Amino acid sequence: xxxxxxxxxxxxxxxxxxxxxxxxxxxxxxxxxxxxxxxxxxxxxxxxxxxxxxxxxxxxxxxxxxxxxxxxxxxxxxxxxxxxxxxxxxxxxxxxxxxxxxxxxxxxxxxxxxxxxxxxxxxxxxxxxxxxxxxxxxxxxxxxxxxxxxxxxxxxxxxxxxxxxxxxxxxxxxxxxxxxxxxxxxxxxxxxxxxxxxxxxxxxxxxxxxxxxxxxxxxxxxxxxxxxxxxxxxxxxxxxxxxxxxxxxxxxxxxxxxxxxxxxxxxxxxxxxxxxxxxxxxxxxxxxxxxxxxxxxxxxxxxxxxxxxxxxxxxxxxxxxxxxxxxxxxx
Amino acid sequence: xxxxxxxxxxxxxxxxxxxxxxxxxxxxxxxxxxxxxxxxxxxxxxxxxxxxxxxxxxxxxxxxxxxxxxxxxxxxxxxxxxxxxxxxxxxxxxxxxxxxxxxxxxxxxxxxxxxxxxxxxxxxxxxxxxxxxxxxxxxxxxxxxxxxxxxxxxxxxxxxxxxxxxxxxxxxxxxxxxxxxxxxxxxxxxxxxxxxxxxxxxxxxxxxxxxxxxxxxxxxxxxxxxxxxxxxxxxxxxxxxxxxxxxxxxxxxxxxxxxxxxxxxxxxxxxxxxxxxxxxxxxxxxxxxxxxxxxxxxxxxxxxxxxxxxxxxxxxxxxxxxxxxxxxxxxxxxxxxxxxxxxxxxxxxxxxxxxxxxxxxxxxxxxxxxxxxxxxxxxxxxxxxxxxxxxxxxxxxxxxxxxxxxxxxxxxxxxxxxxxxxxxxxxxxxxxxxxxxxxxxxxxxxxxxxxxxxxxxxxxxxxxxxxxxxxxxxxxx
Numbered sequence: 001x002x003x004x005x006x007x008x009x010x011x012x013x014x015x016x017x018x019x020x021x022x023x024x025x026x027x028x029x030x031x032x033x034x035x036x037x038x039x040x041x042x043x044x045x046x047x048x049x050x051x052x053x054x055x056x057x058x059x060x061x062x063x064x065x066x067x068x069x070x071x072x073x074x075x076x077x078x079x080x081x082x083x084x085x086x087x088x089x090x091x092x093x094x095x096x097x098x099x100x101x102x103x104x105x106x107x108x109x110x111x112x113x114x115x116x117x118x119x120x121x122x123x124x125x126x127x128x129x130x131x132x133x134x135x136x137x138x139x140x141x142x143x144x145x146x147x148x149x150x151x152x153x154x155x156x157x158x159x160x161x162x163x164x165x166x167x168x169x170x171x172x173x174x175x176x177x178x179x180x181x182x183x184x185x186x187x188x189x190x191x192x193x194x195x196x197x198x199x200x201x202x203x204x205x206x207x208x209x210x211x212x213x214x215x216x217x218x219x220x221x222x223x224x225x226x227x228x229x230x231x232x233x234x235x236x237x238x239x240x241x242x243x244x245x246x247x248x249x250x251x252x253x254x255x256x257x258x259x260x261x262x263x264x265x266x267x268x269x270x271x272x273x274x275x276x277x278x279x280x281x282x283x284x285x286x287x288x289x290x291x292x293x294x295x296x297x298x299x300x301x302x303x304x305x306x307x308x309x310x311x312x313x314x315x316x317x318x319x320x321x322x323x324x325x326x327x328x329x330x331x
Numbered sequence: 332x333x334x335x336x337x338x339x340x341x342x343x344x345x346x347x348x349x350x351x352x353x354x355x356x357x358x359x360x361x362x363x364x365x366x367x368x369x370x371x372x373x374x375x376x377x378x379x380x381x382x383x384x385x386x387x388x389x390x391x392x393x394x395x396x397x398x399x400x401x402x403x404x405x406x407x408x409x410x411x412x413x414x415x416x417x418x419x420x421x422x423x424x425x426x427x428x429x430x431x432x433x434x435x436x437x438x439x440x441x442x443x444x445x446x447x448x449x450x451x452x453x454x455x456x457x458x459x460x461x462x463x464x465x466x467x468x469x470x471x472x473x474x475x476x477x478x479x480x481x482x483x484x485x486x487x488x489x490x491x492x493x494x495x496x497x498x499x500x501x502x503x504x505x506x507x508x509x510x511x512x513x514x515x516x517x518x519x520x521x522x523x524x525x526x527x528x529x530x531x532x533x534x535x536x537x538x539x540x541x542x543x544x545x546x547x548x549x550x551x552x553x554x555x556x557x558x559x560x561x562x563x564x565x566x567x568x569x570x571x572x573x574x575x576x577x578x579x580x581x582x583x584x585x586x587x588x589x590x591x592x593x594x595x596x597x598x599x600x601x602x603x604x605x606x607x608x609x610x611x612x613x614x615x616x617x618x619x620x621x622x623x624x625x626x627x628x629x630x631x632x633x634x635x636x637x638x639x640x641x642x643x644x645x646x647x648x649x650x651x652x653x654x655x656x657x658x659x660x661x662x663x664x665x666x667x668x669x670x671x672x673x674x675x676x677x678x679x680x681x682x683x684x685x686x687x688x689x690x691x692x693x694x695x696x697x698x699x700x701x702x703x704x705x706x707x708x709x710x711x712x713x714x715x716x717x718x719x720x721x722x723x724x725x726x727x728x729x730x731x732x733x734x735x736x737x738x739x740x741x742x743x744x745x746x747x748x749x750x751x752x753x754x755x756x757x758x759x760x761x762x763x764x765x766x767x768x769x770x771x772x773x774x775x776x777x778x779x780x781x782x783x784x785x786x787x788x789x790x791x792x793x794x795x796x797x798x799x800x801x802x803x804x805x806x807x808x
Contacts, residue, residue, distance in 0.1 A: 145705070183727075
């Protein structure tokens with residue numbers, strides 16, 4: 001019997017505009033979403049349904065492309081097409097803008113906090129990846145600016161445990177960065193996708209990465225020698241093709257269950273499960289659940305609930321957020 | 332091609348297949364003619380455009396032109412077309428001028444002057460295994476053999492830049508209470524930094540930037556004004572080439588501020604990099620070690636006893652060192668023999684302080700590389716910069732590591748090469764600008780009677796903020 005992805009709730013998050021991203025806070029009590037209406041919305045559970053607790057409207061002059069919670073849950077970072085990244089601090093039920101990080105030449109596509117909480121990474125259409133550091137006085141400073149990509153950088157993501165950064169780009173490549181001497185360097189360039197790499201996610205152990213692309217595939221990458229010293233070498237150990245009808249915009253690897261979920265331009269959401277008996281160097285993933293019309297338009301983002309296994313949030317060009325429960329048939 | 336520029340310059344977008352770079356601000360500066368808003372445009376068979384007026388009369392429309400010079404001088408963007416053109420501003424130009432000289436009549440000939448930077452000399456010295464001074468002698472011989480008339484050393488003009496910087500800092504320090512943008516004083520010798528500052532931070536940052544000319548452009552003044560007059564030549568009769576450790580210096584030479592309107596001549600006609608000099612040697616099939624040494628042209632070289640001299644304070648000119656020591660002496664009566672540099676966030680961000688009676692009276696810093704420049708500017712914008720003076724360079728590790736320096740050989744690491752170049756550079760004895768009698772005599776004889784305004788034109792420069800254009804047509808979706 002096929003596993004199921006069941007809709008729990010659906011609501012309009014960003015009226016008359018696209019919802020670009022939705023993120024659970026570390027305790028999964030709140031969600032933050034952002035969109036083309038230049039707003040960030042904070043959502044909280046009221047009984048069985050989600051309610052909008054707060055709207056942060058004046059932080060940005062253009063579309064807010066991404067929001068990210070700090071590991072401690074007190075701060076929220078927002079990346080915007082207005083070339084800035086805002087840092088917000090939670091004050092009771094509201095958020096106040098602490099500071100604005102400037103420096104990118106044009107649209108900031110992604111912002112993400114390192115698990116340590118002291119570092120932040122941003123990337124932009126200006127082809128660069130920036131790493132920022134925050135000190136005890138909540139002052140942010142640029143640690144480095146890396147120009148390894150030759151085109152728009154779509155996403156940056158930190159390794160779950162090591163101080164390692166990965167980026168995905170319109171140049172079809174993935175770059176992995178490490179700090180060496182007193183500067184950050186690109187230590188590996190993963191080539192293989194035939195088109196823009198939209199998103200990346202690390203597996204719970206941090207040994208592998210999954211990427212998704214405009215070429216309609218998902219690739220699983222494994223690393224020899226991830227902790228160094230010396231060069232890391234990454235190999236593509238699995239490619240999932242034939243499942244997606246359009247560009248795959250987002251991918252997320254569940255920390256709790258190891259399941260992979262994708263967001264697709266064909267309006268569908270798909271969950272993949274790994275075959276536990278397969279050779280670790282030749283993993284096998286199979287399609288475990290598929291909702292073909294999860295939204296009425298492109299699905300932009302998928303996010304696993306960090307506390308409740310199998311619970312998933314998605315958001316779409318149609319401005320909606322939807323919550324799903326993945327029911328593993330074997331439970 | 333585009334990769335040659337400093338990292339600070341590279342961050343602007345570089346693709347311009349059909350439209351000019353999004354950052355091109357040139358169209359904004361065209362003059363708008365008064366007239367009715369509705370016009371009919373007619374395109375003739377020959378491709379020219381005519382505006383048809385209401386009364387039927389035709390007016391030929393000017394084509395918007397962007398010349399190489401507009402591109403080079405404007406800091407609005409660096410397009411890939413321009414970077415190709417910059418690459419064409421190479422050693423080929425100098426060969427062309429020398430060739431023309433051989434064929435020209437006596438009246439049409441130009442006097443070819445080459446000013447070599449100490450950093451370029453050190454880079455070539457490392458490759459050929461000679462001291463920097465010996466490399467200078469061999470280069471002099473090689474260049475004169477090709478037809479170059481004079482080979483100077485920008486270490487000489489750098490003495491002027493250091494002295495002017497010292498003066499300027501004292502002036503700024505004295506007026507810091509009345510003028511909030513007097514301090515910190517930010518150095519201006521690095522064109523990568525200047526282009527970035529003009530383009531990205533515009534009017535906010537420009538008042539902080541030192542107006543002192545860089546050694547390259549000081550030499551431009553010396554050669555095309557003092558030297559020209561002394562030789563009875565017009566500036567156009569001198570072809571002045573500078574040999575520099577980076578490509579950004581080519582942009583500096585093309586700035587309108589360094590163009591002599593009346594004489595219709597550039598103060599520095601051409602900039603070639605250390606690497607381009609190597610190409611010249613290779614083209615002429617000359618190995619520098621095998622060239623017979625020639626005596627140095629001492630007129631505009633920082634020499635003593637036939638050996639070239641350097642300046643203390645690192646491979647990027649020593650601005651921090653010299654302004655610090657001079658100010659410590661003049662304002663606080665302290666003789667600082669050796670500076671103690673404290674490394675802050677990374678090795679390209681260092682700080683030096685002077686304490687008097689337990690109070691910090693001077694706080695200077697050097698910030699090299701984009702990330703440190705970013706933090707400096709952001710701190711300044713928030714009013715949180717603690718410095719009185721900052722030496723700003725676009726390249727990590729400074730000018731000795733410029734984009735135009737010779738690349739490491741296959742069996743060498745970049746790190747090892749840089750250390751070697753630094754060693755050779757530092758091996759030259761340091762001269763003290765304030766004690767240089769030849770320079771002080773020249774200050775006197777050259778500038779004494781020209782008046783303050785003219786002296787300003789010769790020793791200082793200015794900056795221009797670039798307005799950004801947000802034209803919907805050029806936004807990339």
